[in-house]
Amino acid sequence: MEQNRKKTSKPYSPEFRARAVRLVAEHRDEYRSDAAAHAAIASKLGCSPDSLREWVRQAQRDGGERPGPTSAEKARIKELERENRELRQANEILKKAS
Template sequence: MTKKKHTPAYPAELRERGVRLFRENRVNYSSDSATYKAIAPKLGCSPDSLRAWCQQAERDDGQRAGLTTEERDRIKELERENKELRQTNEILKKASAYFAQAELDRPFRK
């Protein structure tokens, strides 16, 4: 039972380009919000998407507090592994209970 991997709506190259354009053009606008609104339509994304990409890039560069992309990916991996281990433990508990009950139901030998 494998799930399809989630493919991001925008390729990594587009996100990197958006972050680079934002950083290069930030000084030309009165605010960050105005910069997002000016650049996003050129990339074909929403200003909120561009803002999120820029904030994540700042986290990855250590300029902003929060989890880096690597840390988020590692946490996701550990949560997935934890879920799998819990399912395995549940299966083993049920199997153990089943075989213990079968042992009790067996006729007693002298």
């Protein structure tokens, strides 16, 4: 069963995201908590603290510092889900044709 999801654009380039993550890593010790660092740095960059928090967490997963799927693994899962969906549709068409 497919969910109706709104397609959202990614308004921030990979370079912008990498720079934002680097700024958090470089300046984290200047703040009392991760949340405070995310809020302060995000406001300076013009993005949301939640977005910045997710980018930092994904960078940590990609670097092996945090458990969970890496960006490459997430892309592979998405590709396999698409392929699975296409094969199911093809099977339905073949069932109806026979």
